[in-house]
Amino acid sequence: MTSFIYFDYFLLLLLVFSLWIVLKFQLMRKKYNHLPSPKTNNIVDFFFGQYFTVNKFLSENNFIENLQLKWSKRFGSVYVYQFINQMICVTSEEDAIKKILIEKDFPKKPEIYKIVGYPFGERFLGRGLVTEIDKEKWRKRRSLFNHGFKKNVVSESIDHFNSKGNILIEKLNKAADLKGPICIFDEFNRMALDAIAKIAFDLELDSINKPESKLNGFIGKGLHGLTLKMTDPLIEMRPEKRNLIKDIRQSIRNLRKFSAERLTEIIKDFEETSYMSKTILSNILSRAKSNDDLDFELLIDDFVTFFIAGQETTANALTFCIFELGQNEQVLNKLKIEIESVLGGKKEISNEDVSRLVYTNAVFKEALRKWPPIAAFSRTTTEEIEICGKKIPANTWFYVSPFVMARSEKYFPQPDEFIPERFLNEHPFSKENKITSYTYFPFSLGPRNCIGQNFAMLEGKLVLAKFIQHFDFILDPNQSLNVVERTTLKPVYGV
Numbered sequence: 060m061t062s063f064i065y066f067d068y069f070l071l072l073l074l075v076f077s078l079w080i081v082l083k084f085q086l087m088r089k090k091y092n093h094l095p096s097p098k099t100n101n102i103v104d105f106f107f108g109q110y111f112t113v114n115k116f117l118s119e120n121n122f123i124e125n126l127q128l129k130w131s132k133r134f135g136s137v138y139v140y141q142f143i144n145q146m147i148c149v150t151s152e153e154d155a156i157k158k159i160l161i162e163k164d165f166p167k168k169p170e171i172y173k174i175v176g177y178p179f180g181e182r183f184l185g186r187g188l189v190t191e192i193d194k195e196k197w198r199k200r201r202s203l204f205n206h207g208f209k210k211n212v213v214s215e216s217i218d219h220f221n222s223k224g225n226i227l228i229e230k231l232n233k234a235a236d237l238k239g240p241i242c243i244f245d246e247f248n249r250m251a252l253d254a255i256a257k258i259a260f261d262l263e264l265d266s267i268n269k270p271e272s273k274l275n276g277f278i279g280k281g282l283h284g285l286t287l288k289m290t291d292p293l294i295e296m297r298p299e300k301r302n303l304i305k306d307i308r309q310s311i312r313n314l315r316k317f318s319a320e321r322l323t324e325i326i327k328d329f330e331e332t333s334y335m336s337k338t339i340l341s342n343i344l345s346r347a348k349s350n351d352d353l354d355f356e357l358l359i360d361d362f363v364t365f366f367i368a369g370q371e372t373t374a375n376a377l378t379f380c381i382f383e384l385g386q387n388e389q390v391l392n393k394l395k396i397e398i399e400s401v402l403g404g405k406k407e408i409s410n411e412d413v414s415r416l417v418y419t420n421a422v423f424k425e426a427l428r429k430w431p432p433i434a435a436f437s438r439t440t441t442e443e444i445e446i447c448g449k450k451i452p453a454n455t456w457f458y459v460s461p462f463v464m465a466r467s468e469k470y471f472p473q474p475d476e477f478i479p480e481r482f483l484n485e486h487p488f489s490k491e492n493k494i495t496s497y498t499y500f501p502f503s504l505g506p507r508n509c510i511g512q513n514f515a516m517l518e519g520k521l522v523l524a525k526f527i528q529h530f531d532f533i534l535d536p537n538q539s540l541n542v543v544e545r546t547t548l549k550p551v552y553g554v
């Protein structure tokens with residue numbers, strides 16, 4: 060008898076709980092009723108929204124911003140879609156970008172950056188510069204780093220960029236003799252890792268010549284973990300993914316262990332000899348004023364952050380240059396002519412040379428437009444705002460996407476074509492484009508913009524110029540040209 064009573068209570072509780080969930084979803088959806096949105100048709104859609112559409116799209120070797128772009132074309136410059144228990148707002152309106160990132164300076168969305176900091180409960184980027192949400196703590200930390208990334212300070216590293224570039228060219232020369240295919244992303248990725256290791260931490264990794272270097276593997280797995288967790292919040296419930304997640308967690312632990320060991324060595328050397336060559340780390344150590352600035356776990360967070368932020372992004376930007384140049388013969392020829400006339404056979408490229416590589420600059424910028432390595436970032440509105448005459452409630456998740464913006468016909472005519480001339484001020488086509496800080500922002504904008512953009516631009520242009528200076532190439536016709544997102548955008552097989 061008593062067990063029947065318990066069962067009745069259980070049913071009642073279940074009913075109340077179900078009603079509460081339905082009400083919660085109903086209220087959430089109602090707040091955005093006035094905004095255009097992809098249709099939800101049935102009871103499953105009511106709870107999951109576009110979850111299955113998104114997952115199907117991604118499983119076809121595509122990336123979420125491409126789906127958002129399609130929706131932008133259908134639903135206009137501001138729309139919303141449901142992703143399980145969240146409503147995601149996307150805008151491709153210049154004024155809206157200005158409002159979100161500059162005027163209101165809305166904070167990063169904590170839930171998203173928590174995944175980047177601690178995916179699957181494992182400390183990865185922790186509370187480093189990318190992931191710190193608390194504005195005051197972030198400001199204090201960023202001020203430690205700012206000096207080392209100023210244009211004139213970065214330009215002092217030109218010898219290191221040349222040296223890493225030359226090692227890469229030497230290696231590729233040997234590969235070219237064999238006339239077989241190579242994966243250019245892997246090569247750029249190792250070069251970028253060696254460059255950031257040397258310039259930021261005075262570490263000689265030489266992963267260019269040691270392809271078995273484990274560090275790359277750890278980083279790659281960690282980034283894959285971020286993408287999995289962000290695109291599928293339910294992934295931990297899938298038994299078939301258990302081993303993969305275990306492997307990812309182990310890679311992250313290995314990465315942090317490696318970082319802790321290297322940092323300990325560097326700091327110990329510094330204490331014993333009072334000497335440290337001029338690096339980004341030495342800058343931090345000498346500028347640190349409090350123990351909090353030197354918190355060892357925080358230093359590891361930043362160490363890992365710089366390896367990741369400084370490597371994959373630039374390597375992918377360079378890879379997309381080759382990806383596009385291999386498909387645009389006229390652009391490639393024009394680029395070759397410029398590089399031949401500015402550099403000739405020069406091995407050491409100077410900062411003055413780089414500033415004369417005007418078309419190279421336009422090619423690199425156009426690659427960043429068409430394929431921004433960081434295709435989107437998240438912000439949360441802290442108050443109600445109005446965009447394109449539509450009210451957007453407080454606590455809205457904005458997916459701010461340089462990709463969606465840069466593929467908008469309104470600002471970039473022929474947006475799917477690779478036309479570097481849009482970035483040449485004296486060229487008539489540049490006048491047809493509307494390139495402003497709010498339509499073109501591959502490095503984000505506002506206070507939380509990319510601290511490494513001068514670094515990336517110098518490294519990218521210099522290495523691209525060296526590559527074109529030395530090699531003719533064709534794209535392997537058997538490869539897929541699909542682009543996917545593994546935290547950064549990348550051609551699926553690396554070109």
Ligand code: HEM
Pocket residue numbers: 188189190201255364365368369370372373376431432433436437501502503506507508509510511512514515
């Ligand atoms: C083409 C190459 C690069 C691109 C496209 C790029 C893009 C970006 C973007 C879009 C953000 C903002 C992310 C967000 O709001 O969540 C960012 C932040 C950041 N980037 Fe880059 N980045 C590049 C290269 C680099 C390099 C070379 C470094 C370091 C040497 C670097 C270090 C950082 C750091 C530390 C942040 C966080 C800044 C802060 O919040 O204070 N990035 N980057």
